[in-house]
Amino acid sequence: MFKRSWFWDRLAKRYAGMPIPDQASYEAKLEKTRTFLRPDSRVLEFGCGTASTAILHAPHVALIHAIDYSPRMLEIARAKATAAGVSNLSFAQATLAELDSPPDSWDVILGMSILHLLPDRLQTLARVHELLKPGGLFISSTICIGDAAWQMRVLAPLLRALPLLPSIASLSLGQLKGELVRAGFKIEECWRPGANKAALIVARKRVR
Numbered sequence: 001m002f003k004r005s006w007f008w009d010r011l012a013k014r015y016a017g018m019p020i021p022d023q024a025s026y027e028a029k030l031e032k033t034r035t036f037l038r039p040d041s042r043v044l045e046f047g048c049g050t051a052s053t054a055i056l057h058a059p060h061v062a063l064i065h066a067i068d069y070s071p072r073m074l075e076i077a078r079a080k081a082t083a084a085g086v087s088n089l090s091f092a093q094a095t096l097a098e099l100d101s102p103p104d105s106w107d108v109i110l111g112m113s114i115l116h117l118l119p120d121r122l123q124t125l126a127r128v129h130e131l132l133k134p135g136g137l138f139i140s141s142t143i144c145i146g147d148a149a150w151q152m153r154v155l156a157p158l159l160r161a162l163p164l165l166p167s168i169a170s171l172s173l174g175q176l177k178g179e180l181v182r183a184g185f186k187i188e189e190c191w192r193p194g195a196n197k198a199a200l201i202v203a204r205k206r207v208r
């Protein structure tokens with residue numbers, strides 16, 4: 001039977017060994033994110049992959065619950081968390097829609113390198129909004145190829161036509177910010193290290 005996570009399951013081992021493409025920007029994003037974390041923060045990360053980011057943030061918060069739909073990614077994530085000696089990091093195999101969690105229960109939700117991959121991005125933003133406490137923060141890093149050079153914009157639909165690759169949304173940064181605002185968030189910070197780089201957005205859940 002077709003397994004929805006097959007692409008990431010197959011990639012998991014290689015993904016874990018891949019160097020971070022832009023280490024300086026990654027570290028700057030970790031730093032910026034950390035200024036919004038508190039020792040008592042309850043953090044949820046979706047699409048956590050092999051948990052590289054969760055492991056680095058875990059010492060700065062009360063707990064992180066990290067979810068991903070790929071069992072192979074989670075296998076590696078669990079082994080890395082154990083090797084790092086991180087005890088406040090838990091894992092579950094789930095999408096955000098499937099997650100069994102009451103509304104208004106998280107201080108911070110992280111979605112790193114994931115929003116551009118989701119076919120149901122608007123539902124995801126609504127779900128993030130539902131799960132966050134009032135005033136809680138959604139921190140994401142997203143590739144916005146809608147702003148990329150025309151070659152990339154032309155290539156994207158062609159790549160989408162290949163059933164072997166996950167689809168990447170033709171999203172612009174302005175569009176994503178608009179979607180966040182319409183989903184009930186206030187943009188607190190937005191930083192894109194370069195024209196074709198993923199944008200870090202810190203968005204606060206508005207109290208309606």
Ligand SMILES: C[S@@+](CC[C@H](N)C(=O)[O-])C[C@H]1O[C@@H](n2cnc3c(N)ncnc32)[C@H](O)[C@@H]1O
Pocket residue numbers: 005008009046047048049050051052053067068069070073094095096111112113114117118
């Ligand atoms: C590009 S990787 C990013 C991993 C990690 N957040 C990082 O920054 O290294 C995308 C991850 O999202 C997961 N993923 C993709 N679609 C998902 C979905 N609908 N629900 C949960 N996880 C998903 C994949 O299994 C993969 O681990």
